[in-house]
Amino acid sequence: MFYSVLTLFVLSFIGFYLGKRKSIKLSQNIKLASLPSYYGYLAMLYILIPTLIAWFVLLVGENFVLEKYLFLILKEFLISMSGSEVQLFFIKIKNLSEGASFGNESDLELLGAQKIIQFKNLFLLLTYLVIFLVTAIALYLVNKKISPTFKSQRDVEKIVNLFIQLCSYIAILITVGIFLSLVFETINFFGYVNPLDFLFGINWNPNKAFVIDSSDVIDKDILKDAFGIIPLMTGTLLVAFLAMLVSIPLGLMSAIYLAEYAPKRIRDISKPVIEILAGIPTVVYGFFAALVVAPKIADLGEYIGLDVSSESALAAGLTMGVMIIPFVSSLSDDVIGAVPQSLRDGSYALGATKSETIIKVILPSALPGIIGSFLLAISRAIGETMIVVMAASLQANLTINPLEPTTTITTQIVTALTGDTEFDNPKTLVAFALGLTLFFATLLLNYFALRTVKKYREQYD
Amino acid sequence: MTNLAKRKKAELRFRFYGIFSVFLSLLFVAILIFNICSSGIGGFYKTIFLTSIHFDQKLLNLEDNASEEQIRNASFRKLIKNSFDESFKDYSKDEIKQIKKLFYRKIDIELKNFLINNPEFLNKTTKVELTASTHIDQIHKGNFDRTVQEKHRKVNNFQLEIYDKFVEDQKVKKVWNSTYFTSGDSRDPEAAGVASSVKGSVFTILICFLLSFPIAIFASIYLQEFAKAGKITDLIEININNLAAVPSIIFGLLGLGILLNFFGLPRSTALVGGIVLSFMTLPTIIVACRSSLRAVPPSIREAALALGATKNQVVFHHVLPLAMPGTLTGTIIGLARAIGETAPLLMIGMVAFIMDIPSNPLEPAVGMPAQIYLWSESSERGFIEKTSSAIILLLMFLIVVNFVSVYFRKKYEKKW
Known part of the structure; x- marks a missing residue:
């Protein structure tokens, strides 16, 4: 070749x-x-x-x-x-x-x-x-x-232009590819499992499908309560919520401090250092969450008399929160920076202190942009894979208690597709149905985030 | 308290929250890096036993001046058994067996390699550095508490006694672990290395770059310079924005569904990994390239047009070269992100036990992050250290790459 x-x-x-x-x-x-x-x-x-x-x-x-x-x-x-x-x-x-x-x-x-x-x-x-x-x-x-x-130059340029035009269509092609690959396998999956059982089922136990495939007869009744996505959804949202609990206050306050208070030198140093957090590969966070954060939390729980699982949502959520801090802070920083100076000056002229100006004038006027950045951060947290794969549990658990083990959509996609992958088994195919759900969830979040940010930008341009 | 004093206090409090959160964020960076470094530096070293070995010709069944081929085919088991029996005459057979367990289980290969490199020692006695087993290695580095109960550790009291004797005789040494950089993965932590995964990553990134860089540049030229505003152009732009936000694992599913199942490309290879990562890198490079194309002032274009250049000549000969520094910075950032990506590689099977160093992108390979994931899943204590060392290597590489990109930007960026 x-x-x-x-x-x-x-x-x-x-x-x-x-x-x-x-x-x-x-x-x-x-x-x-x-x-x-x-x-x-x-x-x-x-x-x-x-x-x-x-x-x-x-x-x-x-x-x-x-x-x-x-x-x-x-x-x-x-x-x-x-x-x-x-x-x-x-x-x-x-x-x-x-x-x-x-x-x-x-x-x-x-x-x-x-x-x-x-x-x-x-x-x-x-x-x-x-x-x-x-x-x-x-x-x-x-x-x-x-x-x-x-005129050969004209012909050559025509061909080149056609070629670069086709190159730009690749972006559409990739999206279509994602959509088709997800939808086809999801349809196959729905051949085994009723979509309603999938979307509204509260039991997640894909190993049931594993038992049946040896006999080559698929018993749909067993599959009925094996693939319910609800426990995964709650797990995903719980981890994302914990992550936001860390990243929203820290990210937003850092952005406010760096944009409004910090002297230029501190800003020039701190900003890139915080951005390091975004550049670290997620597998590193996963390792850190599983080996350092989870045992520490379990120890702490034992110390104060709480029974904390070593695969709790808390460890994964907190670590993910740290990872997302720079997303929130740099996006909010941009938004706060875009608020016109005249608004600040007006507030100062009325006798407001700096913090009053920030809380009562700047933040309200930057609110759509800030909410947009939160939405982007949430979509990031939902789609994050390695941290939860390494630190969260495989056991589905319908709970909102962060101390108990929980699993997420991404974790289950990975478990379904690593190891033996046979494409005639709902246990494998379910990964694509989960992927499609994830794809739509992030797409929706991004759509709303970009729309709010855009709308807000137009206001001051 | 007066109202003003209250307000001033609130001001100070607010300011403190800000400083506190910046401080906390910086602290997280410090903790993370400190933790990884302190647990990973040890992985670059290994513990060895200085053992004197007599390379007896008869035991090895070798002639004088044996060729490399002959040494390679010789069995070293007898020699090892003999030297152990001789050095530990006072111990029972069972005890010698336990002493052997202090060493790496494949010391015969180490001895073989030593003799191949130094054939002059045949029939002579010399001191050889033999790798210690991972459990001894961890105890020697102080990573494992040896005071725990005997049943909770992998090294029993007798073995510890022998080890202490070795230490007393100054036979135990910590040396630079060069095998870590030259060998592939292994079931034994003391022999595992990053060479195969580093090469896998290099191939993956190379494919990713070769695909995404030209396509992204052509696409951005078309969108920025040629495309007329319309529905299709809007659609492309929406798609590019969306692709940048799609979770990485979805790209893995795309690779599995389309590249592996539909096109039948080989599983677990750097080729597929590179293609999948290029899908993810494409939007980053396009955004960077478009903004640098936009930054080139119209006067350049007008001057070239005035001299009779065609639109294509203007773009390819004048505008694109001026937009290159910005594009390259964006490319480096995009590729740096792609190097650390793990989730999509899990989907296409680039996470496997790979001992051999891949020689081309069509061979099964793992990447650095996938190797980190694999090692971190292992229950063996010694692998934790190896994982941290691999993370240090990966982070150092990323830091270097980022500095290069900053340097590029500082040096070549033009303010118009």
Whole structure:
């Protein structure tokens, strides 16, 4: 594969050189419509674009065609196998064809692996064929086109502009991709579990699905109260609430102090140091929460006579709160800074002290922006994964007591998808349904946050 | 108390709250960094026993001037058994077994490597540094309280006695742990290293950069310079803003659902990890690039246009180079965030026990943060220290990267 890419690039450079050379030759007698290098670029693009598209199609198609091909030639052997057996067989022979041999393969598996290798060689040949064919056609076309009156620069720029336009569409593509991948698997999941049971169920016990899949018969009655999202929601909101309890007062007061009181030097030092908190990877916070915060809280609880779980929501929530401080503080700082000076001056002129001005004038006028920043922080807390995965419990628990173990949506997504992932089991598929819920929740929060911030900005612009 | 005095007091109180919260936030930074550092520095060192070993030819079944290949194939078990039996003649068989447990369980490999590097010691006696077991390592570093009851520790009283004797004879030393930087993951904390995960991270970030950087630049050029205001442009902008706020784990689900299941890309590889992270980095770079493009003054564009340049030439030859410093700063910040991302990697299987150092992006790999996660899940005491050391490395790298980006901005940023 590496060599095919290399060949392609070498060929496209040759195309560039040939195109340029021909136009230079022409320009010795007459003046050309464009600079010679543009004729070269045109040849290069004519080679690169079709081959890259063809190559991508081949790459994507390879797996599909390969499986169809294997089915066709190994039909008589595969017909007696069940769906999952066939999948397992394919995985095994694929590994075998890549050289991962255990020495105990059956003749059928060896045959399959051999066929895969043959097929892949054929495909490689096809790739090269496409590359050379396209190059030949492109060179022929460009060669025919090059003439003194031909404006190659215009063509090149058209292609470039189309290309960068397509690049900007990738953002839409990613969103669509997220949406489709979540929705498809969620629909599969709802084939096993009633959406209403999922959304309003108060029992979360996905291991029930694990027990049944050995018998290959899905008993929907058992699944009825295995996948209720309510306990996860309360857990998520509880952790987020605890995080906000830490980050809102600390973040907001820091922002107020740094924006209104602090001398420039303290501000210049403190701001970046607080921002460090936002730059630390979340896995570090998770480690810290699980190893330092949780035991300390458990010790403290024991000291004052409370029974605190070592996987309590408190440890995860407090640590997350620390992580979110800089989000709240820097966003609020921006908003407070945007309040016009005239409002402050007016308040001072009426005899108000600085703190009275802040509380009664600045904060009310900055309120929409500050609330927007809170909403953004909440959406951050809900979507945060590593801290809760490492510090919170796996046990779903319908409670609002922060001292008891709780689990969250993100934790359950991770548990569902790490380890063995079989996509014909509601236990795995539920991760996508949870993901979709999370996606919508954060989307809504962000929408409202951005709208409030925007509205507020317009007020003073 | 007069009203004014009350108000002044309230003022002071309010101010104090502000100072207090800034102080508390700074304190959290300090506690976090201090805690990680104090528990992680030890991981860069390891405890060794200076042991004198006689590399007996007969026991190793080697000829004179044995080649490297021959040494590699030789079995060192007999030699080890013999030297233990000889050095601890006064102890019973069972006790020698316990003494052996003070050492790393694969000392035969260490001896082998020593002999390969120093073949001249064949048939001679020399002092070799042999790695201690993780439990001894933790006791020697003082991370483990040896006064706890015998049944609660992994090292029994007899082993402690022998260890103390070693210490008395000055046979125990703490040395720089170079294997930590050169080896991959291991089931034994004393042999585990970060090399495979560092390389995994490097591949992942490289792929992420190669994908997100050009695409982001092209997209921002189109949006900033060419796009006409309209529904599609609005839609793109809304999408970019939303992508920046989507939780990282959702991108992991996208990678799993589309890249792995639909396109059939190989699981657990740096390639898929890089693609997923590039989706997350894209909005950051686009926002940075667009704001630097916006900052380039119109006079530059007008001058170029006046000289007869086409719109494309203006953008690619004049505006883009001037917007590069700002874009690069944004890119570095985006990539620094991507390096620390763990959740999406968990979804695409880039969290696995990987001993071998990956040699290309298509091999199974873990990243630094995933390695930290894996180690932190281990119950072994020695891994806690390794985890903190890995965190120190990661944080140091991030600090360096951030300084570079600040330097870039200071040096190349132009105020128009």
